[in-house]
Amino acid sequence: MSEGAESGPGSLVVGxxxxxxxxxxxxxxxxxxxxxxxxxxxxxxxxELAKAAHVIAPTHPGFGRSxxxxxxxxxxxxxxxxxxxxxxxxxxxxxxxxxxxGAWIAAEIAVKSTARMSRLVMANAVGIxxxxxETRDIADIFAITDPEYLEMxxxxxxxxxxxxxxxxxxxxxxxxxxxxxxxxxxxxxYFHDPRLKSRLHRIHIPTLFLWxxxxxxxxxxxxxxYCAAVPGAxxxxxxxxxxxxxxxxxxxxxxxxxxxxxNK
Amino acid sequence: MRVYQFSEQAYPDAWNDHSGSLRVILxxxxxxxxxxxxxxxxxxxxxxxxxxxxxxxxLNEHHQTATCMSSSVVVGLAVLxxxxxxxxxxxxxxxxxxxxxxxxxxxxxxTIDVISRGRLDMGFIxxxxxxxxxxxRNPTELMDRFWEAHDFIIKAMTTHDGTFNWEGxxxxxxxxxxxxxxxxxxxxxxxxxxxxxxxxxxxxxRGYVMATLGTxxxxxxxxxxxxxxxxxxxxxAPGADRFGYLGLVGVSHNREEARRRGELIAGYLxxxxxxxxxxxxxxxxxxxxxxxxxxRGETPPRSYTKDGRVITMQHASVDDLxxxxxxxxxxPDEVYAQIIDFCEHCGGMGNLLMMAQAGFLTxxxxxxxxxxxxxxxxxxLKAYKQPDPEIAAAAVAA
Numbered sequence: 001m002s003e004g005a006e007s008g009p010g011s012l013v014v015g016x017x018x019x020x021x022x023x024x025x026x027x028x029x030x031x032x033x034x035x036x037x038x039x040x041x042x043x044x045x046x047x048e049l050a051k052a053a054h055v056i057a058p059t060h061p062g063f064g065r066s067x068x069x070x071x072x073x074x075x076x077x078x079x080x081x082x083x084x085x086x087x088x089x090x091x092x093x094x095x096x097x098x099x100x101x102g103a104w105i106a107a108e109i110a111v112k113s114t115a116r117m118s119r120l121v122m123a124n125a126v127g128i129x130x131x132x133x134e135t136r137d138i139a140d141i142f143a144i145t146d147p148e149y150l151e152m153x154x155x156x157x158x159x160x161x162x163x164x165x166x167x168x169x170x171x172x173x174x175x176x177x178x179x180x181x182x183x184x185x186x187x188x189x190y191f192h193d194p195r196l197k198s199r200l201h202r203i204h205i206p207t208l209f210l211w212x213x214x215x216x217x218x219x220x221x222x223x224x225x226y227c228a229a230v231p232g233a234x235x236x237x238x239x240x241x242x243x244x245x246x247x248x249x250x251x252x253x254x255x256x257x258x259x260x261x262x263n264k
Numbered sequence: 265m266r267v268y269q270f271s272e273q274a275y276p277d278a279w280n281d282h283s284g285s286l287r288v289i290l291x292x293x294x295x296x297x298x299x300x301x302x303x304x305x306x307x308x309x310x311x312x313x314x315x316x317x318x319x320x321x322x323l324n325e326h327h328q329t330a331t332c333m334s335s336s337v338v339v340g341l342a343v344l345x346x347x348x349x350x351x352x353x354x355x356x357x358x359x360x361x362x363x364x365x366x367x368x369x370x371x372x373x374x375t376i377d378v379i380s381r382g383r384l385d386m387g388f389i390x391x392x393x394x395x396x397x398x399x400x401r402n403p404t405e406l407m408d409r410f411w412e413a414h415d416f417i418i419k420a421m422t423t424h425d426g427t428f429n430w431e432g433x434x435x436x437x438x439x440x441x442x443x444x445x446x447x448x449x450x451x452x453x454x455x456x457x458x459x460x461x462x463x464x465x466x467x468x469x470r471g472y473v474m475a476t477l478g479t480x481x482x483x484x485x486x487x488x489x490x491x492x493x494x495x496x497x498x499x500x501a502p503g504a505d506r507f508g509y510l511g512l513v514g515v516s517h518n519r520e521e522a523r524r525r526g527e528l529i530a531g532y533l534x535x536x537x538x539x540x541x542x543x544x545x546x547x548x549x550x551x552x553x554x555x556x557x558x559x560r561g562e563t564p565p566r567s568y569t570k571d572g573r574v575i576t577m578q579h580a581s582v583d584d585l586x587x588x589x590x591x592x593x594x595x596p597d598e599v600y601a602q603i604i605d606f607c608e609h610c611g612g613m614g615n616l617l618m619m620a621q622a623g624f625l626t627x628x629x630x631x632x633x634x635x636x637x638x639x640x641x642x643x644x645l646k647a648y649k650q651p652d653p654e655i656a657a658a659a660v661a662a
Contacts, residue, residue: 018324143397164559164560165560172556172559172560175554175555175559177552182547183404
């Protein structure tokens with residue numbers, strides 16, 4: 001593994017697929033699995049977490065500059081990729097944190113094996129089906145305009161605005177790749193695996209659900225139903241945050257995670 | 265030159281009351297089935313007239329839209345395979361990447377080929393972005409699915425001595441054996457459409473008939489990309505019969521009437537892009553590099569006039585549409601001259617896909633438009649000698 005400088009990510013090859021990886025801080029290891037909108041080294045939540053933990057934050061295959069191995073089509077595939085990554089890095093006692101799409105990956109990993117994990121944090125998680133076949137548990141983000149999307153996913157929509165004309169080429173391309181990769185993994189079934197809910201009972205490590213209260217892509221009831229399916233899981237709200245609480249409330253987000261992970 | 269008449273079989277009554285989207289989300293309460301029935305029968309009557317007039321026929325399909333009521337191209341083909349006698353029946357196209365079952369597609373198309381006694385031209389297409397919402401097919405793997413469906417259909421149509429097995433990435437069958445067997449050997453001619461030079465190269469290497477729509481005087485560079493790939497693969501220049509172009513046609517001895525018809529037919533261009541914004545570019549439909557440019561607000565122009573001026577098809581005047589080679593409009597002499605001028609600019613174009621009916625053009629106007637074209641333009645186009653394909657090919661090889 002190469003050491004990632006503050007200014008940019010390093011990279012790591014897992015099973016022949018090269019991905020970007022941010023590594024920062026020291027202490028107990030903490031794997032951060034990013035949401036569908038991607039990850040940047042400047043992400044404040046990474047800095048906050050790194051104050052008291054050894055943060056490892058990969059860019060998922062197909063996102064950012066990370067390669068996409070051929071044939072990788074599902075979150076199930078991604079979960080095996082990360083199980084390989086955990087074996088390769090040889091961590092144990094790992095806290096895994098996922099936000100939204102990243103939480104879905106985390107759950108798919110955890111139902112297969114928690115051998116290298118001691119704790120799991122799921123923030124505004126997608127991944128399961130709760131309601132009936134005509135109930136839209138998860139808003140159709142591909143059927144709304146960009147301003148509507150920001151209204152839906154942020155407490156303060158300005159927090160999600162990006163000026164693509166001013167951003168470096170690499171970041172604009174990363175945004176385009178994030179949107180495409182999200183569709184690749186979450187198009188249908190939409191942002192969930194129909195079998196995941198019935199497997200969540202296999203997660204026997206302490207689990208914390210964090211929930212930005214202003215999320216309108218998902219309902220709090222959805223989050224609570226998800227939490228209820230994981231044995232003994234706790235549910236905590238984060239105020240003044242939407243679907244991406246790590247972006248809107250990075251300090252509160254990191255404090256909750258670190259307190260739960262026992263790093264503080 | 266062959267000429268295929270094409271109508272989107274629109275439901276124009278809904279065009280003026282759409283709340284910003286004529287596709288995907290326009291409630292079907294706005295469709296009166298009695299009006300739709302009258303329209304369908306009228307459109308099929310017009311297609312049958314084409315058969316009598318010596319024109320060939322093109323059909324397509326779109327989904328959840330008032331711009332095109334044909335939602336399964338096989339339905340139209342089935343009607344016309346029996347109701348017509350001479351016309352070639354071109355499906356352009358059949359969105360095979362969207363379909364759940366390519367075996368079913370192979371069976372349908374083989375049956376149409378047999379009923380029509382070998383008059384089917386088989387166009388396979390990716391489908392425009394708005395079709396994704398209706399099929400819910402993952403846009404990031406649509407083209408992989410398309411090519412697997414294509415390979416399967418060809419294999420199914422060309423296997424005659426018992427069953428075969430197929431266990432691909434997207435489709436699984438263990439006992440494939442299509443009845444009836446196709447009429448045209450080895451299979452009906454394959455067509456496709458594109459607006460990009462990269463896809464033109466793919467089609468050129470396969471030697472399929474390639475059609476473009478709305479590309480105006482930007483068509484030549486797409487044709488040339490095809491020519492180069494075809495030349496590299498087959499060692500000779502592709503004939504004009506490998507190229508198709510969809511153009512709108514309004515013709516009348518009376519210039520004013522011709523322009524009125526042109527404007528009414530251009531109603532297709534005015535309405536076709538009215539789609540709720542998020543459905544226009546689903547993720548993965550375009551490569552990320554193209555989407556990065558779109559995020560920056562940079563979108564490449566698509567249509568040019570002959571002198572290089574950019575136009576937008578949706579809002580362009582009749583004059584600009586004529587100037588861009590998108591609309592061929594005027595007296596029979598003028599229309600013939602415009603088509604030939606465009607054809608020669610392209611270095612040869614052997615298949616005019618003619619939209620001589622659209623939107624609010626009435627049945628009587630359509631009958632007159634088709635009849636006049638068939639009597640006074642078509643014979644000259646049939647007699648027209650295409651430019652030497654070697655000349656255009658030599659230019660791209662240089």
